[in-house]
Amino acid sequence: MIKAITFDLWNTLICVKDYTSLRIEHLVELLDKQNASPDEKVIRQVYFSIQGLWRPDSAGQYRFISVKERVEMILKKLGIEIKQGPKLAIVRDFEEVILKDPPSLLNGVKFTLESLYQKYPLGLVSDSGFAPGRILRKILQSLGVLKFFDCTVFSDEVGYNKPNSLMFNQALKLLKVQPKETIHVGDLLETDIAGAKLAGMLSIWIDQRKKRSNHKSFYP
Structure with missing residues (x-):
């Protein structure tokens, strides 16, 4: 379940x-x-x-x-x-x-989060790159979606990037759930999906590359 x-x-x-x-x-x-x-x-x-x-x-x-x-x-x-x-x-x-020049939400994200928030505890597990968690939280707040997350985990605060399982374990600890009870949703196989698997979680891969064959993964 x-x-x-x-x-x-x-x-x-x-x-x-x-x-x-x-x-x-x-x-x-x-x-x-x-x-x-x-x-x-x-x-x-x-x-x-x-x-x-x-x-x-x-x-x-x-x-x-x-x-x-x-x-x-x-x-x-x-x-x-x-x-x-x-x-x-x-x-x-x-x-x-x-x-x-803040980024914008992808289509349908706010509606999806708002709907899921009413049924499940939600967490965010994100690499920080050049933009630390304190800055990314400000952006999420300005986009009106920070309120939907019960926890936000950023690599600059954990000390490791995905796919290190410490990132996912921190979210599991804060959400007070077991790995097999949790699904992680992400777009990168090598970080999101591999990391969730290492942590024993279920996962859903959003394959954005099908939409943009020349897509490159940037960290802000």
Whole structure:
């Protein structure tokens, strides 16, 4: 008997948007103020070079790499040293740029959540990327759907990304349900479906790639 449902966030509930250009544009501006302004093309190359951080580490885990760590990696690769204050300003900008152009809900999501909320406890299990849980909760609040979730679990707060089962176990603990009593809904086989299986949960795969064959998975 199903007693609870958890959802992925990006491309399951809200649309995927790429904030790369905005972050790079702001990074160039902030570095200019520090009299350190490498070519934007070089910054873009370095930015994309750290995308592999979402792969498992040597221990086979998917440890979450904080935005501060990523910014420090970018600056190191660029050969730039700046003071802590400006560095933290870059971190905040990377985290909060999503608020300047928030994503929207996918069609039918609000109606679906509202209907399910009346029957089941609902949870959210989402990787954070450059946008931490505190920012994503603000977006969900502004979209009018945060109220439907009994728990929200984000990788920056757990310390690991999906498919690490700790993400799903945290939601199960907060919802006070057993894995076999819970369905996880998500769009990525390698993170959502694989992670739910590792945690012993049931799952539903939303195959968005059928709609967009050239789809790429971005983290905000």
